[in-house]
Amino acid sequence: MTQMPDPSRPLKIGTRGSMLALAQAYETRNRLAAAHGLSADAFEIVVIKTTGDRIIDRPLKEIGGKGLFTREIEDALIGGQIDLAVHSMKDMPTIQPDDLVIDCLLPREDVRDAFVSPHFDSIAAMPTGAVVGTSSLRRRAQLANRRPDLTIVEFRGNVQTRLRKLDDGVASATFLAMAGLSRLDMLDAARGPIDPAEMLPAVAQGAIGIERRKEDDRAARLLAAIHDGPTGHRIAAERAYLARLDGSCQTPIAGLAEIREKSLLLRGEILRPDGSARISGYREGGVADAETMGADLADELLGRAGKDFFS
Numbered sequence: 001m002t003q004m005p006d007p008s009r010p011l012k013i014g015t016r017g018s019m020l021a022l023a024q025a026y027e028t029r030n031r032l033a034a035a036h037g038l039s040a041d042a043f044e045i046v047v048i049k050t051t052g053d054r055i056i057d058r059p060l061k062e063i064g065g066k067g068l069f070t071r072e073i074e075d076a077l078i079g080g081q082i083d084l085a086v087h088s089m090k091d092m093p094t095i096q097p098d099d100l101v102i103d104c105l106l107p108r109e110d111v112r113d114a115f116v117s118p119h120f121d122s123i124a125a126m127p128t129g130a131v132v133g134t135s136s137l138r139r140r141a142q143l144a145n146r147r148p149d150l151t152i153v154e155f156r157g158n159v160q161t162r163l164r165k166l167d168d169g170v171a172s173a174t175f176l177a178m179a180g181l182s183r184l185d186m187l188d189a190a191r192g193p194i195d196p197a198e199m200l201p202a203v204a205q206g207a208i209g210i211e212r213r214k215e216d217d218r219a220a221r222l223l224a225a226i227h228d229g230p231t232g233h234r235i236a237a238e239r240a241y242l243a244r245l246d247g248s249c250q251t252p253i254a255g256l257a258e259i260r261e262k263s264l265l266l267r268g269e270i271l272r273p274d275g276s277a278r279i280s281g282y283r284e285g286g287v288a289d290a291e292t293m294g295a296d297l298a299d300e301l302l303g304r305a306g307k308d309f310f311s
């Protein structure tokens with residue numbers, strides 16, 4: 001059973017404690033306050049530590065399991081310790097607890113990856129053998145596919161930690177989401193955005209989603225006013241595609257839906273983890289067909305890949 005707290009007390013907004021997560025929680029609070037003419041103290045920001053935050057010395061793929069950055073936050077939502085949870089949709093598993101729903105998406109930020117390097121202007125400008133740090137299987141596979149001559153090393157930690165590692169010379173370049181840098185007011189750290197044709201972003205990159213208990217009518221009403229419809233359609237297509245691929249952040253999958261005129265264009269790409277093969281495709285259709293397009297594209301890529309592709 002989910003717990004329903006007293007509706008007169010401040011609305012509790014749960015978030016991870018990283019600078020990026022906090023910036024996203026404050027943005028959500030500010031949008032809610034503005035949309036409903038409420039003051040900031042109608043809300044309380046509650047920081048929750050997740051398994052992914054606690055274990056910082058091992059690659060994510062070794063810790064394993066889905067929802068490393070979300071499980072504890074969803075437990076707090078179900079238990080009534082918080083009323084809303086603010087998430088980077090990129091980090092959300094496609095399967096959600098029965099009692100919870102995400103039907104509020106903020107207007108999407110820049111979806112692109114950023115190239116970050118104290119030494120080089122772009123991927124193409126890196127010399128043979130240059131060392132690139134990333135903890136993302138997708139970025140690793142995409143880079144290895146384009147530039148098999150580079151050396152790729154594991155690079156965990158939040159945005160600030162990764163930038164420090166570059167300063168310390170652990171690697172001479174890395175990738176970060178433009179959206180994260182923008183929310184942290186740190187776009188100066190990037191050499192520039194990478195065109196999605198060169199590096200297709202992660203599903204839902206740049207999107208913030210807000211989760212609530214299904215039967216919490218107060219939360220539903222507050223959130224409806226800040227939901228962005230176009231972002232909702234794009235994320236619906238991308239996550240239906242991801243769900244069919246059974247992807248998590250452990251699998252090299254990229255996907256991006258964009259609205260062109262009135263139709264939705266969904267591009268997708270799957271790679272072998274070592275970058276030795278890459279399969280891409282796309283679908284175009286109406287926004288009402290977002291989910292079908294996502295599932296269809298995933299089926300096409302899976303069919304072309306064959307059974308052993310991901311191993």
Ligand SMILES: NCc1[nH]cc(CCC(=O)O)c1CC(=O)O
Nearest residue numbers: 088090176177179180205206207
């Ligand atoms: N996996 C960590 C993560 N989750 C969301 C973002 C950036 C913000 C976003 O994509 O909305 C990041 C950091 C990064 O990839 O640079």
